[in-house]
Amino acid sequence: xxxxxxxxxxxxxxxxxxxxxxxxxxxxxxxxxxxxxxxxxxxxxxxxxxxxxxxxxxxxxxxxxxxxxxxxxxxxxxxxxxxxxxxxxxxxxxxxxxxxxxxxxxxxxxx
Numbered sequence: 001x002x003x004x005x006x007x008x009x010x011x012x013x014x015x016x017x018x019x020x021x022x023x024x025x026x027x028x029x030x031x032x033x034x035x036x037x038x039x040x041x042x043x044x045x046x047x048x049x050x051x052x053x054x055x056x057x058x059x060x061x062x063x064x065x066x067x068x069x070x071x072x073x074x075x076x077x078x079x080x081x082x083x084x085x086x087x088x089x090x091x092x093x094x095x096x097x098x099x100x101x102x103x104x105x106x107x108x109x110x111x
Contacts, residue, residue: 004057005110007049008103014046015100022092029089036085039092040076046099047073057106064102 021038022029029035050069058066072091076083 002052004053005107007052008107008110010049011046012100012103012107014042014049015096015103017042018046018092018096022089026089030085036088039088040080040083043088043091043096044073044076047076061102061106064099069099 018039021035021042024035029039047069050066051073053066058064
């Protein structure tokens with residue numbers, strides 16, 4: 001069984017990929033289906049990995065909206081035809097950086 005560190009590192013890797021894919025700005029994001037698909041896929045993987053974290057870890061980090069991340073994953077996976085790319089962009093710029101800060105703090109606790 002993989003431990004929380006494994007999934008936390010995996011989440012952080014997805015965040016770093018999202019950051020790289022969105023570094024060109026919103027116009028570049030809007031213009032490229034390939035970039036959109038990469039970002040969406042990494043958001044899905046990130047959310048899936050968050051669901052595999054232990055209940056103990058999640059209970060210690062209540063500032064992270066774990067249930068909201070899981071619900072967002074379900075939207076990404078099951079409502080793929082109705083995704084609003086402007087909303088996805090907002091998530092990458094507002095929510096992902098906040099999550100990154102929390103994940104980095106969690107990982108530091110393991111060191």
